Amino acid sequence: MSEIDLYREMADRIMMGNSDDIKQALRIVADEGEARLLLAMPGTAEQLADSTNRPVEEVRKALDGLFHKGLAFVSGSSGKYRMFRDVIQLHDATALWPEAPKELLELWKRWTEAEWASTAKVFEGFLSNPPQRIIPVEIALEDKQQILHYENVREIIENAKKIAVTKCPCRVVDGKCGLPVEVCVQINRGAEYAIARGTGREIDKAEAMQIMRKAEESGLVHVTMNTDHTDHYICNCCPDCCVGLRAVRSAEGAKFVAPSRYQAAVDEDVCIGCESCLERCYFGALSAKGEGEDCKALVNPERCVGCGLCAVVCPSNAIKFDEARPADFIPASG
Numbered sequence: 027m028s029e030i031d032l033y034r035e036m037a038d039r040i041m042m043g044n045s046d047d048i049k050q051a052l053r054i055v056a057d058e059g060e061a062r063l064l065l066a067m068p069g070t071a072e073q074l075a076d077s078t079n080r081p082v083e084e085v086r087k088a089l090d091g092l093f094h095k096g097l098a099f100v101s102g103s104s105g106k107y108r109m110f111r112d113v114i115q116l117h118d119a120t121a122l123w124p125e126a127p128k129e130l131l132e133l134w135k136r137w138t139e140a141e142w143a144s145t146a147k148v149f150e151g152f153l154s155n156p157p158q159r160i161i162p163v164e165i166a167l168e169d170k171q172q173i174l175h176y177e178n179v180r181e182i183i184e185n186a187k188k189i190a191v192t193k194c195p196c197r198v199v200d201g202k203c204g205l206p207v208e209v210c211v212q213i214n215r216g217a218e219y220a221i222a223r224g225t226g227r228e229i230d231k232a233e234a235m236q237i238m239r240k241a242e243e244s245g246l247v248h249v250t251m252n253t254d255h256t257d258h259y260i261c262n263c264c265p266d267c268c269v270g271l272r273a274v275r276s277a278e279g280a281k282f283v284a285p286s287r288y289q290a291a292v293d294e295d296v297c298i299g300c301e302s303c304l305e306r307c308y309f310g311a312l313s314a315k316g317e318g319e320d321c322k323a324l325v326n327p328e329r330c331v332g333c334g335l336c337a338v339v340c341p342s343n344a345i346k347f348d349e350a351r352p353a354d355f356i357p358a359s360g
């Protein structure tokens with residue numbers, strides 16, 4: 027296979043064969059020998075040495091490099107390496123490569139602006155459920171009795187065996203919002219991966235909760251995997267840089283991130299009409315009705331994704347949350 031064909035084949039395998047930017051990103055991250063190794067996956071170091079006709083020690087060294095760059099993932103039980111699964115994994119993992127050249131980050135930024143919205147729509151066609159889900163800020167659930175442990179930030183962190191924090195790949199690439207960057211909290215397997223790869227630092231539960239508080243006060247939305255387990259991460263996302271939330275807010279209305287099970291409701295007897303919540307809501311779910319002393323915030327339930335950020339800025343505790351979706355709204359892990 028010629029060098030040009032190698033990168034086209036890799037892009038094809040993640041349904042991005044038509045994207046010149048993706049082929050260029052792959053060229054920046056992987057040299058020809060690494061590309062051939064990636065295309066020979068899955069396999070153990072020995073199997074890959076066999077299939078590529080290279081000495082096993084040389085292949086082991088190359089695999090360490092590919093793991094560090096975020097191009098190869100290894101299964102602890104079988105020792106088999108596999109190539110990145112899709113373009114989102116490629117984006118997130120290579121953006122966090124500590125030695126990522128500026129050229130790569132600029133290229134990811136250009137691709138996000140030009141191609142992400144249409145790519146997200148194509149992906150949507152293949153997805154049975156949105157891959158990610160919003161979880162509410164802690165104060166939104168304070169008076170709730172029936173909170174599931176995988177939709178409660180404090181419980182997810184309290185139950186974690188290992189926690190690490192990494193930078194947010196979307197804000198590493200873009201960062202135009204100026205919001206905190208080192209706030210992606212990785213749980214259990216996600217934490218082990220980040221620490222082994224050198225992209226995250228281990229933190230304790232107290233620091234993880236401090237990061238969550240900082241995220242909520244800064245106006246970042248908690249997002250996790252859309253399943254009933256919590257082994258991977260709690261991202262703290264902004265609407266400007268985050269590829270998932272951009273899809274939710276796009277004109278095409280791509281449903282890449284599921285809402286939480288909750289929906290905001292304003293207690294008009296308590297609301298003082300300050301309108302702080304209107305600015306904080308990224309999803310256009312709040313408006314003001316009435317004027318002067320009669321001004322009250324109004325929630326559009328069609329648009330509310332139950333992130334709870336409006337409650338963080340409400341000075342009179344006027345926003346409560348109703349359970350709008352049943353427990354089985356959250357897909358069971360397979």
Ligand code: SF4
Nearest residue numbers: 307330331333334336
């Ligand atoms: S109204 Fe807006 S800020 Fe409040 S929970 Fe709904 S989507 Fe989030």
Ligand code: SF4
Nearest residue numbers: 297298300301303340
């Ligand atoms: S922040 Fe609270 S008090 Fe101010 S308008 Fe919104 S709901 Fe009303």
